[in-house]
Amino acid sequence: MTDSNLIDATDCLKEGGIILFPTDTIWGLGCDATNEAACQRIMDLKQRPEDKSFVLLADSFQMIEKYIPQFPDVCYDLGDLAEKPLTIIYPNAKGLATAVLAADGSVGIRLTKDPICLKLIRAIRKPIVATSANFSGEPHPTRFAEINQQIKDGVDAIVMERLEEKCATPSQIIKIGLDSSIQIIRK
Template sequence: MPDVAYDLIEFAENPLTIIYSDAKNLAENAINSDGTIGIRITKHPFCKELIQRFRKPIISTSANLSGQPTSHNFSQIPQIIKDGVDYIVQLEQDNHQVKKPSTIMKLEANGAFAFIRK
């Protein structure tokens, strides 16, 4: 992981997803066909607690289908996604507040980065 990644994570003010190239030592179905992996850095208290208790990362799908609009709250998540997951946490499902999607950055091994979504 390039050193700049630690700074990006530490100083991020909004939810952040970093796309890394040349993913290694991860489940094959978590790695994109181009060898990249997207890792979301969460600051949500429930998610942080869950990860801490598992003592390992959690793999999750996006809450939208590729090429489709972003889901801004639980009620906007397509039913096909809800039907295709192993478990849905019973948390904030009645909250219809529009949530801002994460910033997405692609980070190269040399430290160069580009914004995919701000």
């Protein structure tokens, strides 16, 4: 990522804007996960039902622990053992925009290793929303060219990297209970 493109994208995130960017799985729409207005803009752009939450990206367990007061120890092992991107749904999140939370107060967070995502997260020092860059109910785009022009026009900044590359498939998803029970949501 060029320095100017990184600065534009991180400035956008810091100012409450939304970005279009390649993630460790698919092309995504992103914003500061603590910014209620930015999260609502993504909901509106995607035409997403209010009862659907978002996946967040974080750079470390230390960052995740700031938002999950009862962090289950089993998550350290799950994160270390994951062979492909893994989203963990944690119970009782705090300090995040309400739009990113499920009705039960849980939130899905993926510890990313993607260099672009890490630069963005570390620049704003907060988790970022990473939801598929499509309208709700439509197939997710695997290439930049497949993203609907209305989605592209609806963001404040685009990370101009990996434009020709085909992105991977969505992450695995598991849900952790307060008792550290594990439920597989998507393999």
